[in-house]
Amino acid sequence: KNEVEQSPQNLTAQEGEFITINCSYSVGISALHWLQQHPGGGIVSLFMLSSGKKKHGRLIATINIQEKHSSLHITASHPRDSAVYICAVLQGSNTGNQFYFGTGTSLTVIP
Amino acid sequence: SAVISQKPSRDICQRGTSLTIQCQVDSQVTMMFWYRQQPGQSLTLIATANQGSEATYESGFVIDKFPISRPNLTFSTLTVSNMSPEDSSIYLCSVDFSGKETQYFGPGTRLLVL
Numbered sequence: 001k002n003e004v005e006q007s008p009q010n011l012t013a014q015e016g017e018f019i020t021i022n023c024s025y026s027v028g029i030s031a032l033h034w035l036q037q038h039p040g041g042g043i044v045s046l047f048m049l050s051s052g053k054k055k056h057g058r059l060i061a062t063i064n065i066q067e068k069h070s071s072l073h074i075t076a077s078h079p080r081d082s083a084v085y086i087c088a089v090l091q092g093s094n095t096g097n098q099f100y101f102g103t104g105t106s107l108t109v110i111p
Numbered sequence: 112s113a114v115i116s117q118k119p120s121r122d123i124c125q126r127g128t129s130l131t132i133q134c135q136v137d138s139q140v141t142m143m144f145w146y147r148q149q150p151g152q153s154l155t156l157i158a159t160a161n162q163g164s165e166a167t168y169e170s171g172f173v174i175d176k177f178p179i180s181r182p183n184l185t186f187s188t189l190t191v192s193n194m195s196p197e198d199s200s201i202y203l204c205s206v207d208f209s210g211k212e213t214q215y216f217g218p219g220t221r222l223l224v225l
Contacts, residue, residue, distance in 0.1 A: 035154075035216075043154075043203060043216035086153055099144075101153040 003027050006087050006102035013109050019074040021105045023087030026068065034061050034072050035086040037104070043086075046072070077109045113138055113206055115217040123223045124194055131190045132220045134204035139184035141207070145177070148201040148219075157202075160187045194224045 004025045013019050023032070034046040047054050047061040049070065054061050058077075063070040074081055087102040114137040124130050134143065145157040157177055158166040166179040180188045191198050205216040 043205075043219070045205075045215060088154070099154075099156045101155070103153045 002102070003100040004087055004089055004102040006085075006105050008105060009103070010106045011108070013077050013107070015078060015109055015111050017077050017109075019077050019081075019107065019109075021072045021085050021087075021107070023070045023072070023102055024068060025070075025087075025089045025100065027089065027091050027100065029068075029089040029091050031090045032063055032070050033088040033090070034070075035088060037084040037086060039083075046085075074107075079109045079111050082108050113140070113215040115204065115206060115215055117202075117204060117217040117220050119220060120218065121221040121223075123225065125225055126195055128194055129190055129192045130194065130222060131188050132202055132204075132222075134187045134189070134217055136185045136206050141184070143181065143187045144205045144207070145179065145187070145189045146203045146205065146216075148203065150199070154203070157189070191222065194222075196224045198222065199224045 004023065007022045011019065030050065032049045036044045036046050046059060049061055049063040051063060051065060058075045060073040061070065070087060072085060084104040084106050086104045089100050091100065116135045118133045122130055143160045145160065146154045147157055148154050156169050157172045158168045158179055160166045160179050160181040162181045162184050168174060176192050178190045178192065187204060189202060199222055201219045201221050203216050203219045
């Protein structure tokens with residue numbers, strides 16, 4: 001079983017739709033990242049969360065530490081949002097940090 | 112924000128050879144990370160590179176296969192040694208600014224091993 005599970009794996013939406021991508025994890029964490037990977041491999045870190053909610057433009061990320069769950073929302077989706085979205089959790093320990101990555105959600109927004 | 116560059120951007124290599132990937136950051140950072148993304152997979156952390164100390168490797172990765180240098184606070188290299196086709200991946204470096212809440216990733220190096 002993966003430490004980080006994302007759903008859905010693939011998502012196709014019409015331009016303008018509200019999109020939600022979910023991430024559940026099974027380990028204790030110190031932080032959770034949402035990453036965006038465009039075709040060609042470049043990765044952008046969208047958010048780092050340790051509690052609550054963050055908003056950046058049309059993107060909103062929430063995390064529930066008790067339920068070990070995070071969601072990434074995209075409002076008024078646009079074709080340029082088409083990318084792979086990856087959830088990553090950071091587990092800190094006395095021996096160092098350990099990252100666990102989800103397998104990603106491939107989003108396609110159709111004009 | 113940070114500007115991170117990687118060299119080479121892509122390469123095709125023969126089995127048994129080694130390739131050194133460079134990562135350059137436009138500002139000083141404490142921690143630099145090296146990741147691998149195999150085809151169809153998500154990211155896997157290879158190691159954390161701290162300036163002035165040996166890199167810390169994750170389970171499944173060893174220094175003999177992936178030697179790392181970190182000569183200063185803006186530069187690091189990852190060498191993929193004695194390559195095999197299974198090493199064909201995208202290799203990415205990233206940086207984490209102490210006190211900031213965002214991790215920045217380089218553009219990646221696409222490696223194909225024949």
